[in-house]
Amino acid sequence: MANRERTTLGVVHVTATPPGWDKGAAGIRAIHKAQGWSDIGYNEIINPDGRAEMGRGKMAIGAHVAGFNSISYGLSMVGGVDAKNRPAFNTIKDAQLETLEKRMRDLTIDFPEIKWCGHRDLSPDKNGNGVIEPFEHMKACPTFDVIPWAAERGLPVADIKGTWKPIVLEPESDRVYDGPDTRTAYLQRLLTRGGYVLGPIDGIAGKKTRTAVKAFQFASGLDQTGDFDAPTVARLRSIFETKAAA
Numbered sequence: 001m002a003n004r005e006r007t008t009l010g011v012v013h014v015t016a017t018p019p020g021w022d023k024g025a026a027g028i029r030a031i032h033k034a035q036g037w038s039d040i041g042y043n044e045i046i047n048p049d050g051r052a053e054m055g056r057g058k059m060a061i062g063a064h065v066a067g068f069n070s071i072s073y074g075l076s077m078v079g080g081v082d083a084k085n086r087p088a089f090n091t092i093k094d095a096q097l098e099t100l101e102k103r104m105r106d107l108t109i110d111f112p113e114i115k116w117c118g119h120r121d122l123s124p125d126k127n128g129n130g131v132i133e134p135f136e137h138m139k140a141c142p143t144f145d146v147i148p149w150a151a152e153r154g155l156p157v158a159d160i161k162g163t164w165k166p167i168v169l170e171p172e173s174d175r176v177y178d179g180p181d182t183r184t185a186y187l188q189r190l191l192t193r194g195g196y197v198l199g200p201i202d203g204i205a206g207k208k209t210r211t212a213v214k215a216f217q218f219a220s221g222l223d224q225t226g227d228f229d230a231p232t233v234a235r236l237r238s239i240f241e242t243k244a245a246a
């Protein structure tokens with residue numbers, strides 16, 4: 001497997017495995033291989049008990065962030081989603097965050113050019129094609145803002161601005177992270193995931209989007225209002241909200 005020539009970026013992830021999942025790098029490797037990859041995507045993982053474990057290897061080019069694998073180190077904490085597969089920072093253990101900080105410090109010494117960020121800071125849909133690619137599945141990854149977190153601890157951080165922000169899709173629901181985004185863009189993405197064609201994901205509920213919403217409502221036996229109304233949002237989320245890892 002190919003090795004990196006430079007390591008200028010450190011990318012923090014979560015595995016998006018459910019609460020209680022604790023099968024180590026071998027288990028993540030099995031999941032990733034089942035998805036058709038050659039090996040575990042991450043260079044290293046941090047288990048729920050705080051134990052760091054090599055994944056693909058220290059110098060290997062991983063498969064953890066579209067477009068940046070050849071220059072980056074992927075460090076992933078096991079967890080990150082709740083029992084409903086929703087992004088949940090509180091699933092990450094304190095022991096994992098302690099190890100994360102320590103490993104980031106060590107790796108910053110090993111790779112003097114490295115700068116840290118979170119997966120979601122590297123906006124995976126920045127080409128705006130609206131296609132949900134495998135690496136985009138867990139768009140909240142790693143469920144917290146790594147750049148300010150790392151900067152507070154004196155670690156070098158990447159000079160990028162995450163365009164991600166929390167959005168509320170339904171009253172009283174948990175917030176979802178997606179971006180560069182609005183509620184409408186998120187819902188457009190869910191429609192796209194369902195195979196509805198609506199043009200670019202632009203956050204604007206224009207004619208194509210309204211037509212797609214109506215088609216979805218018709219297929220779902222809902223009133224064809226063309227709006228992202230409450231029953232439509234609830235149904236969209238229940239069917240198309242992602243549950244895969246990244």
Ligand SMILES: [Zn+2]
Pocket residue numbers: 012013014064119138141142246
């Ligand atoms: Zn990730």
